[in-house]
Amino acid sequence: MADNTFSLDILTPERHFYSGPVEALTFTADDGEWTVLKGHAPMIVVLRPGTVQIKADGQWKKAINSEGYMEVSHKGVVLFAQTCDWPEEIDRMEEERARKRAQEALRQSHSQAEFRANQIMLARAMARLRNSRNPVNLD
Numbered sequence: 001m002a003d004n005t006f007s008l009d010i011l012t013p014e015r016h017f018y019s020g021p022v023e024a025l026t027f028t029a030d031d032g033e034w035t036v037l038k039g040h041a042p043m044i045v046v047l048r049p050g051t052v053q054i055k056a057d058g059q060w061k062k063a064i065n066s067e068g069y070m071e072v073s074h075k076g077v078v079l080f081a082q083t084c085d086w087p088e089e090i091d092r093m094e095e096e097r098a099r100k101r102a103q104e105a106l107r108q109s110h111s112q113a114e115f116r117a118n119q120i121m122l123a124r125a126m127a128r129l130r131n132s133r134n135p136v137n138l139d
Contacts, residue, residue, distance in 0.1 A: 006038045007076030008054065010063070010084050017063070017084045024055040025077060027070065036072055043072045047081060049123040062087065067120055 005021035026035045028050035047068040054061045068081030109115035 004038050006036075006040075008079070009076070010052070010065075010079045010081065012081055012084050014083075017081075018054065020056060022054050022056045022077075023058070024053075025079075026053040027051075027065070027079070036077060040072050042074065045070050045072075047079070049120070052079065052081075052084065067123075 005023055008018060008020065008022045008025060009016070010018040024035055024037055026033060027045075028034075028048045029045045030048060034045070047065060047070055049066045050064070052063045052065045054063065063084050063086055065079075065084045066082040068079065070077060070079040105114075
């Protein structure tokens with residue numbers, strides 16, 4: 001059987017989140033959801049807050065990422081994100097507080113830059129809540 005894996009490294013400012021061979025990587029970019037397989041064309045892409053799905057040893061694992069970017073090359077994939085966590089690492093109560101803080105900050109934004117920064121904070125909190133092990137009702 002042919003080797004259909006490629007190297008994946010996920011880095012955040014706090015830690016080397018993941019490193020190893022994978023069969024597939026699915027992520028969300030500004031223009032939709034993408035999947036990378038072995039031999040994908042080289043590219044650099046901006047990541048949106050959401051999930052990164054990793055297929056290794058025939059099993060899919062999901063992690064929650066914040067904003068970042070990713071480089072796909074012939075050597076493998078390197079993903080850089082402000083944060084990346086496994087669902088079980090997320091403190092739902094803290095993320096609910098972060099969502100509320102971000103919503104209030106968004107309402108009180110005084111400039112476009114401030115508004116955009118607060119949108120990113122809110123998107124991160126929503127993605128983490130939506131994908132935590134025990135989702136909460138966000139309605």
